Amino acid sequence: xxxDETETRLRTLMLAxxxxxxxxxxxxxxxxxxxxxxxxxxxxSPAHASHAExxxxxxxxxxxxxxxxxxxxxxxxxxLHAVAHHKFVDHVRRHAIRPTVPLEDDAPVFAADDSAxxxxxxxxxxxxxxxxxxxxxxxxxxxxxxxxxxxxxxxHGMTETAAKVSIHRGLKALMARFAGGEK
Amino acid sequence: xxxxxxxxxxxxxxxxxxxxxxxxxxxxxLMGMLVTVLWxxxxxxxxxxxxxxxxxxVAMFWTKFGYxxxxxxxxxxxxxxxxxxxxxxIWPLVxxxxxxxxxxxxxxxxxxRADWPMDMLMGRTAMVCPWLIVLAALPVLIALLAxxxxxxxxxxxxxxxxxxxxxxxxxxxxxxxxxxxxxxxxIAVWYSLGIGLTALLGAALGRTxxxx
Numbered sequence: 001x002x003x004d005e006t007e008t009r010l011r012t013l014m015l016a017x018x019x020x021x022x023x024x025x026x027x028x029x030x031x032x033x034x035x036x037x038x039x040x041x042x043x044x045s046p047a048h049a050s051h052a053e054x055x056x057x058x059x060x061x062x063x064x065x066x067x068x069x070x071x072x073x074x075x076x077x078x079x080l081h082a083v084a085h086h087k088f089v090d091h092v093r094r095h096a097i098r099p100t101v102p103l104e105d106d107a108p109v110f111a112a113d114d115s116a117x118x119x120x121x122x123x124x125x126x127x128x129x130x131x132x133x134x135x136x137x138x139x140x141x142x143x144x145x146x147x148x149x150x151x152x153x154x155x156h157g158m159t160e161t162a163a164k165v166s167i168h169r170g171l172k173a174l175m176a177r178f179a180g181g182e183k
Numbered sequence: 184x185x186x187x188x189x190x191x192x193x194x195x196x197x198x199x200x201x202x203x204x205x206x207x208x209x210x211x212x213l214m215g216m217l218v219t220v221l222w223x224x225x226x227x228x229x230x231x232x233x234x235x236x237x238x239x240x241v242a243m244f245w246t247k248f249g250y251x252x253x254x255x256x257x258x259x260x261x262x263x264x265x266x267x268x269x270x271x272x273i274w275p276l277v278x279x280x281x282x283x284x285x286x287x288x289x290x291x292x293x294x295x296r297a298d299w300p301m302d303m304l305m306g307r308t309a310m311v312c313p314w315l316i317v318l319a320a321l322p323v324l325i326a327l328l329a330x331x332x333x334x335x336x337x338x339x340x341x342x343x344x345x346x347x348x349x350x351x352x353x354x355x356x357x358x359x360x361x362x363x364x365x366x367x368x369x370i371a372v373w374y375s376l377g378i379g380l381t382a383l384l385g386a387a388l389g390r391t392x393x394x395x
């Protein structure tokens with residue numbers, strides 16, 4: 001159910017990206033980052049944890065240069081998983097790293113995502129749909145994905161103060177709605 | 184860092200046409216064939232003195248025509264799948280193997296009925312035939328491998344093998360126009376060997392050239 005929802009959402013973004021929609025593409029790549037980071041981190045021993053970010057970037061780059069090989073009629077998540085897996089195996093071989101998970105026992109990329117576990121994330125999406133999309137995104141970035149307020153504000157082209165106010169009002173509204181009054 | 188990368192990649196985005204992989208492969212095959220046709224005329228006609236359409240038996244010419252083209256087309260069915268990261272396909276390669284076995288089987292039957300004359304197997308050109316097929320196939324193989332370097336095969340060796348099968352099949356198809364041999368056993372052994380060598384060459388080159 002969750003996997004189907006992820007597939008539909010990401011595939012839609014990928015199809016728009018293939019038609020040249022840069023905004024959809026940017027969103028696709030940042031969403032993929034959220035899945036790829038824990039995917040690689042899980043597979044590397046703590047001593048090699050620093051390789052995870054390189055692998056995320058390698059994979060994004062491969063998605064970019066090899067996007068032609070995605071067959072529009074096939075599942076996107078399967079393609080992305082194949083790309084990430086290929087990059088991981090290649091990286092491990094090249095750096096003679098001992099992976100923490102046997103290569104055969106390879107859980108797919110979309111088994112887990114970074115911000116929270118799957119059920120919680122659905123709840124969060126539902127709750128955040130109550131406030132304006134920009135506020136929702138600010139809250140998501142600062143409170144769930146660990147971005148600083150300055151970063152989140154910059155991404156939306158607003159000042160830090162305005163972002164703070166927006167986040168505060170958004171959270172207050174949500175509290176009023178879901179906590180049955182101010183606490 | 185990763186955010187910068189995403190911004191740069193998004194700025195670099197250009198629309199990707201539909202069936203881009205298939206088009207890329209067909210276009211490279213077409214360009215390779217153009218060179219192969221000229222190259223074959225130069226080497227086989229002008230240098231080796233073979234005449235175009237030099238087969239003595241019409242039926243045997245069509246057998247060569249069909250056998251080589253079928254192997255090339257089987258490779259062409261496998262190639263666009265094998266160049267993808269999630270691509271798995273096996274039936275064209277099994278089909279090519281079965282086709283070669285069938286050719287060997289019927290060749291042996293005909294050879295047996297004629298009571299095993301040596302020249303039915305060896306013809307006059309057995310020692311050069313496989314090498315000339317590889318030679319004729321080279322331009323197609325180079326064009327296909329060059330086109331595939333921008334793609335992302337799950338297994339570089341398998342993608343190279345498919346490229347080699349396409350190149351071998353189409354190269355042998357062009358060679359058939361300059362080949363005067365008429366024995367079924369000759370085709371089953373020496374043509375298959377030439378095409379097989381090209382496929383192996385493709386796999387060996389693909390292993391290193393098609394890494395990504």
